[in-house]
């Protein structure tokens with residue numbers, strides 16, 4: 001049997017990519033512009049929507065351009081030290097003739113400079129000034145940011161770079177609630193103005209085309225199969241993977257059961273865990289109401305005060321879980337079989 005072309009790994013760039021041209025071009029065009037309108041993009045979306053993959057593919061495109069350096073930082077740990085060390089390592093490789101006058105320990109030290117700087121930020125400033133003079137831009141990616149001291153130290157420094165007009169560009173991913181917690185710090189309010197790109201579903205038309213091609217099935221069948229993914233990135237890979245693995249041309253009952261079980265275990269359980277008690281009750285009420293039920297009616301069943309209800313609904317919306325229903329004033333779940341998951345596992 002041929003190798004399965006689908007990929008179940010979170011984060012790694014899959015072989016089969018449904019392009020997100022709009023988001024990708026927006027980031028690349030903005031960051032490479034002569035005078036960029038912004039230096040930061042935040043990629044937000046539900047678990048499994050494709051944040052890490054988009055971040056990775058954009059960073060690979062930019063890193064291959066002239067006069068760019070790309071550094072990926074781990075949000076756990078001393079990000080500023082890692083940044084200095086990584087820039088130095090990358091420049092040595094890409095621009096061997098470029099020398100920085102710095103004192104970072106364990107990193108290239110220009111010969112005549114003594115260890116007179118102890119502050120990492122002073123070193124970084126000096127490094128970035130040098131890059132600026134050489135017209136080199138720096139792209140920093142950070143996956144899965146959250147509200148921690150290390151991340152705040154990094155974003156605080158980035159804010160300083162913006163003020164000093166240093167050529168630093170940041171692309172970060174995060175779950176909406178983690179991002180909100182970070183932005184709510186008094187020192188981080190500038191992040192609220194950062195452009196947020198919400199990763200919604202992938203194009204079902206393109207998903208159907210991929211299935212049609214790979215499984216050699218008529219387009220109506222491929223469309224039906226694409227509908228079962230609702231454009232959920234992880235669902236697209238999972239359904240394709242299982243169908244391919246079973247040696248079938250389209251999912252049968254057994255494959256569909258397996259598909260649902262995998263969505264539940266690998267994604268929805270975590271999503272549910274991350275919800276607050278109030279959000280859970282709203283999700284449960286929506287799941288248990290018939291599709292197309294008026295939002296107002298759902299709130300009344302819950303007997304929840306309308307401000308509170310709107311707050312929960314808004315958070316669920318921004319977390320990439322809810323979409324507007326097909327009829328006015330109704331809601332639906334974005335992820336495939338999420339309603340079924342909630343009903344089966346958490347319902348009455």
Ligand SMILES: Nc1ncnc2c1ncn2[C@@H]1O[C@H](COP(=O)(O)OP(=O)(O)O)[C@@H](O)[C@H]1O
Pocket residue numbers: 007008009010011012013014016017018019020045046047048049050051052053054202233234235236237
């Ligand atoms: N544009 C895409 N086209 C096809 N599959 C994708 C795409 N983006 C992500 N995926 C797949 O979806 C899954 C989750 O992607 P990932 O980027 O790890 O999500 P997130 O970081 O939002 O949790 C992975 O299996 C990945 O291969």
Ligand SMILES: [Mg+2]
Pocket residue numbers: 010011051052053143144173
């Ligand atoms: Mg991710």
